[in-house]
Each structure stands twice: as C-alpha cells, then as structure tokens.
Amino acid sequence: MISDDELAERLRAGDEKALRTAYERHGSAVLYLAQRLLGNRADAEDVTQLTFVAAWSGRATFDPQRGTILGWLLGIARRKAIDRIRSAARDGRVAENVRAQVAPPDQPELPERIVDRLVVADELSRLPAEQRRTLELAFFDDLTHPQIAAVTGLPLGTVKSHIRRGLANLRRRWEVDGAAFGSRSAGPTRAL
Amino acid sequence: MRHLDPDRLVLLALSEENEGPGDSGHLAQCAVCRDELDSLRTVADLGRESEDMRDLPPPPERIWQRIETDIAVSPAPVTRLGSRPGRSRPRWLMPVLAAAAAAVLAVAGTVAVDRLVHRAPAERVTARATLSPLPTVPSSAAGTVRVLSDGEMRVDVRNLPLTTGFHEVWLIDPDDPTRMVAIGNLSATSDALLTVPPGIDMNRYRLVDISDEPHDGDAAHSGHSLLRGTLTY
Numbered sequence: 558m559i560s561d562d563e564l565a566e567r568l569r570a571g572d573e574k575a576l577r578t579a580y581e582r583h584g585s586a587v588l589y590l591a592q593r594l595l596g597n598r599a600d601a602e603d604v605t606q607l608t609f610v611a612a613w614s615g616r617a618t619f620d621p622q623r624g625t626i627l628g629w630l631l632g633i634a635r636r637k638a639i640d641r642i643r644s645a646a647r648d649g650r651v652a653e654n655v656r657a658q659v660a661p662p663d664q665p666e667l668p669e670r671i672v673d674r675l676v677v678a679d680e681l682s683r684l685p686a687e688q689r690r691t692l693e694l695a696f697f698d699d700l701t702h703p704q705i706a707a708v709t710g711l712p713l714g715t716v717k718s719h720i721r722r723g724l725a726n727l728r729r730r731w732e733v734d735g736a737a738f739g740s741r742s743a744g745p746t747r748a749l
Numbered sequence: 750m751r752h753l754d755p756d757r758l759v760l761l762a763l764s765e766e767n768e769g770p771g772d773s774g775h776l777a778q779c780a781v782c783r784d785e786l787d788s789l790r791t792v793a794d795l796g797r798e799s800e801d802m803r804d805l806p807p808p809p810e811r812i813w814q815r816i817e818t819d820i821a822v823s824p825a826p827v828t829r830l831g832s833r834p835g836r837s838r839p840r841w842l843m844p845v846l847a848a849a850a851a852a853v854l855a856v857a858g859t860v861a862v863d864r865l866v867h868r869a870p871a872e873r874v875t876a877r878a879t880l881s882p883l884p885t886v887p888s889s890a891a892g893t894v895r896v897l898s899d900g901e902m903r904v905d906v907r908n909l910p911l912t913t914g915f916h917e918v919w920l921i922d923p924d925d926p927t928r929m930v931a932i933g934n935l936s937a938t939s940d941a942l943l944t945v946p947p948g949i950d951m952n953r954y955r956l957v958d959i960s961d962e963p964h965d966g967d968a969a970h971s972g973h974s975l976l977r978g979t980l981t982y
Binding site: 573574577580581584587588589602605609610613614670673674675677678681682695696697701702717720727728731732 | 755756759760762763765788789791792793795796797798799800802803805806807808809811812813815816817819820923924925926
C-alpha cells in the first residue's frame with residue numbers, strides 16, 4: 558500500500574490512479590459525512606461525486622503541510638454539503654431532512670464533530686496493532702487498564718504506555734486534521 | 750508545582766478513575782494540566798464515538814464511475830499524446846496513453862462491423878454508457894453505447910469532428926489507462942454494431958473511448974480521444 562505522502566504526490570502530479578486510490582481509501586468516509594449532513598442517500602452520493610471531482614481539479618492546491626488527504630477531502634465535502642443544504646433550503650426540498658439530521662432537538666450534532674470523529678477513526682485504524690487493540694478495548698469495550706492487561710496478556714505497564722501513546726497519536730492527528738482544518742485551509746481550497 | 754502524571758491524566762480522560770481531591774486541587778490552579786485533560790477527554794470521546802465508523806462499507810462503484818466520467822471531460826492529463834515514455838520522468842507522470850503502443854494488441858482482425866439492420870429483433874442491453882466530448886472537441890459531439898447480451902456493442906455517435914483518418918472505438922481500463930482494447934471503427938453512418946472480442950472483462954475495460962486515428966499504419970491509440978464514457982450495468 559502506498560503511503561499517504563506518496564499518494565498526495567501522485568495526485569498532485571495528475572495521476573488518475575491516485576484519485577482512484579484516494580476514493581477507495583476515503584470515499585466511504587466522505588460518503589458517510591455527506592449522508593450524515595444531508596440526510597439522504599442520493600444527495601450524499603452527489604456530494605461525494607462533487608468532492609472527488611473538485612479534489613481532482615483542485616489537486617494543485619492540496620498542501621500536505623496543512624493536513625492529510627482525508628482531512629482535505631472532508632473539508633471539501635463539508636463545504637459541498639453545506640452549499641447543497643443552502644441551495645436546497647431555498648426551495649425547501651431537503652430542509653426538513655437536514656434539520657432532522659444535523660440538529661435533532663435533543664442532541665445537536667455539528668458537522669465538525671462528525672469530521673473529527675472520522676479523522677480519529679482513521680488514525681485509530683493506522684496505529685500499530687497492539688496500540689490500536691488496547692485503545693479499542695478501552696473505547697468500545699469499556700475495559701479498564703487491568704482488564705485490558707488480563708484480556709491481552711500484556712503487562713500492565715505495556716498497556717499503560719500503549720494507551721498513553723495511542724491517545725497522543727490520535728490527539729496529534731485530531732489537531733492537524735480535525736474541525737479546525739476546514740477553517741485553516743479556507744484559503745486556497747475555498748474555491749473548490 | 751508538579752504537574753499531574755501523564756498516566757493519571759489518561760485515566761481521568763478515559764473516566765477510568767475519578768478525580769480525587771489532589772487532582773481537583775491541582776487542576777483548579779494549573780491551566781496546562783486542565784487543557785491537557787480537556788484535549789485528552791475530547792479525543793477519548795471521539796474515539797469512543799468512532800465505533801460506528803470502523804467498518805464503513807466500501808464506497809459504491811457507481812459513484813466512482815460518475816467521478817471518472819466527470820474528470821474525463823474536464824482538463825485531464827490524458828487528452829493528447831504530449832510526450833513519449835522514458836526520459837527522466839517517473840512512469841506515472843506520462844500521459845497515460847503514451848504507453849499504448851506497447852500495451853495494445855491489434856485486434857482489428859476480430860472486428861466485425863455490421864449494419865444496424867442485421868441485429869436480432871429482441872436484444873437485451875447488459876451495459877450502457879453515455880459518451881461526452883473531450884475539451885478539445887465541439888460540445889455538440891456526443892454518443893451512446895449499449896452492450897448487448899450477445900456480446901455485441903451498439904455505438905451511436907453524432908456530430909463527431911470530420912477526420913482525414915477514421916474513428917476507432919476502444920475499451921480502456923480506467924485503473925490502468927495504458928491497457929486498452931480496440932473494438933472496431935465507425936463507418937460513415939452514425940451508428941455501428943461492433944463485436945466485443947470474447948473473453949474481455951467488461952468490468953475492467955469499462956471506459957469507452959472514441960478516437961481519431963490517422964491512416965499511418967500504427968495500430969496503437971493515436972492519443973487523440975474525441976468522446977468518452979463509462980459503462981454502467
């Protein structure tokens with residue numbers, strides 16, 4: 558599997574296969590975000606299409622210093638989805654849908670939060686296997702450090718350091734690519 | 750003042766342990782530890798919430814096909830043979846069609862062109878594509894392709910630019926556009942029934958391309974594409 562850096566370089570150089578790889582790697586996250594923001598599948602697929610087409614035509618504006626390809630794609634998708642919400646709201650077509658999805662009265666869910674979650678999920682999937690496993694047991698199975706040590710057979714000290722380092726990795730990625738990413742990259746990619 | 754131990758912050762962030770008086774006292778005074786704990790808590794919450802996103806289904810192929818069609822008609826690096834392979838450029842920088850000469854087998858011998866009138870009356874369409882003009886081609890040019898269940902392919906085109914050579918139909922692998930198969934050429938009429946060589950994987954060679962070919966005896970793609978579209982099923 559080629560690295561994200563190499564993928565970015567190929568994409569910037571105009572290699573269509575790199576776009577395909579980016580789609581295979583991140584299309585599901587883009588589609589998920591669009592679906593959550595728009596509340597219907599057809600619009601979400603449209604926005605996913607627009608996002609990758611915009612990424613292709615704007616590939617020269619991608620700056621690896623500012624974040625990862627996923628963060629960049631999610632930033633584009635968020636703007637495309639919001640554009641679509643605005644234009645749809647004008648004729649009221651999906652306005653109800655969108656309100657119901659984006660801000661259900663009891664539990665408001667901001668687009669930024671969904672982006673952050675996708676970025677963290679992506680980073681989690683990239684962690685070294687043991688680090689990932691211990692964090693998954695803590696997050697999803699709600700196990701304590703000693704329980705994780707018992708389940709995995711790892712020494713407690715190792716579990717501690719995996720979790721500490723794993724969290725630090727997630728945090729670093731979140732700070733690079735998370736919700737703030739959209740506003741930081743607003744310059745060159747705003748036009749997309 | 751001693752900051753809280755990093756492992757302690759992790760336990761608090763994961764809510765594995767509750768803040769004791771010592772923790773609270775320190776956190777009340779220390780903005781550094783407070784920020785640290787806030788960040789870790791947010792990340793841990795995001796991590797917990799990410800469970801649903803672990804196994805997202807792969808994105809559907811149909812969206813990719815639409816993307817591909819869009820980028821094929823936008824200024825892509827592929828439309829014209831600009832340079833030759835080799836030199837100091839990395840392989841992926843080459844216009845993808847440049848390698849066609851090496852990659853394409855001449856299959857002209859297998860090509861059969863029939864007039865529309867010969868086709869069977871009850872035919873079933875198994876795949877279709879809408880062909881759109883590339884940027885250098887007048888926007889009125891267009892076409893449709895239907896693949897029939899008997900392995901024939903009906904190509905209807907209109908308003909193609911005049912050529913001193915001929916128009917050739919190709920099936921290209923969009924994942925590796927140096928891979929392509931010549932299906933046949935279009936006669937002067939607007940539609941043609943061509944035979945797809947048996948055994949061709951139409952899921953792979955799904956990008957239909959109509960090119961302008963000079964009479965130069967070179968069986969490879971000229972690099973001058975006129976129309977393109979992706980087969981959908």
